[in-house]
Amino acid sequence: MAEGYFPKWQQQDTGSGRVIAPDERLPWPQTIAMGVQHVVAMFGSTVLAPLLMGFDPNLAIFMSGIGTLLFFVLVGGRVPSYLGSSFAFIGLVISVTGYAGSGPNLNIPVALGGIIACGVLYAIIGLIVMAVGTRWIEALMPPVVTGAVVAVIGLNLAPVAVKGVSATSFDTWMALATVLCVGLVAVFARGMVQRLLILVGLLLAYALYAVLTNGMGLGKPIDFAIVANAAWFGLPHFAAPVFKPEAMVLLAPIAIILVAENLGHIKAVSAMTGQNLDRYMGRAFLGDGLATIVSGSVGGTGVTTYAENIGVMAVTKIYSTLVFAVAAVIALVLGFSPKFGAVIQTIPGPVLGGVSIVVFGLITVAGARIWVQNKVDFSDNRNLIVAAVTLVLGAGDFTLKFGSFSLGGIGCATFGAIILYALLRGRGASRPAAM
Helix, strand or coil, X not given: CCCXXXXXXXXXXXXXXXXXXXXXXXXXXXXXXXXXXHHHHHHHHHHHHHHHHCCCHHHHHHHHHHHHXXXXXXXXXXXXXXXXECHHHHHHHHXXXXXXXXXXXXXXXXXXXXXXXXXXXXXXXXXXXXXXXXXXXXXXXXXXXXXXXXXXXXXXXXXHHHHCCCCXXXXXXXXXXXXXXXXXXXHHCCHHHHHCHHHHHHHXXXXXXXXXXXXXXXXXXXCCHHHHHCCCXXXXXXXXXXXXXHHHHHHCCHHHHHXXXXXXXXXXXXXXHXXXXXXXXXXXXXXXXXXXXXXXXXXCCCEEECHHHHHHHHHHCECCCHHHHHHHHHHHHHHCCHHHHXXXXXXXHHHHHHHXXXXXXXXXXXXXXXXXXXXXXXXXXXXXXXXXXXXXXXXXXXXXXXXXXXXXXXXHHHHHHHHHHHHXXXXXXXXXXCC
């Protein structure tokens, strides 16, 4: 019998603790409960990313649901994945918009044009992969390159995070308290609470801030009036893109990072389920690229597959793709609640800044983790030079000017890593550099 575009999703019972494959499903009450859990898992990052860039969190949540459903259709319901706001865009969006770090970003339209350009490049890569496979990607972007590019994003953002919590002494100490809250959850919590370390740590710091300011008068108090005045239901704040070549050229290469993330996601799920999902790789890239285009077209952030949801699957051993369709619908409902968005807007700047320090640091470490997991050989001078130069270009915000166009630190680092590796790959491993 010929295989249909979508799976049949045969119902299974979890009582025996068996693995639920992508083409299987739980009874509907359990499927809905699992969908809620996946929304909770992605929630912290999908809300935090737009806040750090000055985007509307309600719209980001809404578009994460739209993007996930689009991805679900493109892969024929074969690849379990949730698409949420990508942190890879944060540094460059801040750079091209000049965002100060708090409140709405008034230059969002410029960033949207760049996000769409990234989505277009990503979709094109997906079409090429559908035609010829993934081997060329692995040759162009080996782990030493992708790891360096990911690490650079966090390093380039470090000054932004520190500057954002330096206005007053109270802000600085509150940011450090927030870092400690997240750290305590990360180390001493267990289970799902530990997986939600950013969200739970933020909530603890939020409560501490409220006690110190609203209760003890030590700083600027939280204004809850905006929550009381917000409606329960309403449309998100949509925005139209503006296409500026400088922003588009700068943001488009983020597609390289998204490709690396998605590639790793599918490889991980394939290993956990025992099903080879490589044949859906091109369709997954295309789905993620189109979701990013659609999101950027109406004012949302760029999207990517989420490691948090991979963690939930690993713990529960439930990989049913129908769970993600349910999660997407739940996200759509949350996106239509201005009350929900108003609560998010009450998060104090020092608390958000403290979380930013942790998140940007985790992005940096994620790059190093790519090197470790792929056993990158730094005794090979080629790898050593590529990584070293890329990190300094990005961290130092090295900028190249071409007339009126400027290519900032992350852009220089990304292109530099790819080009430098290609130029140096003609030779085999060389002797270690003298130290």
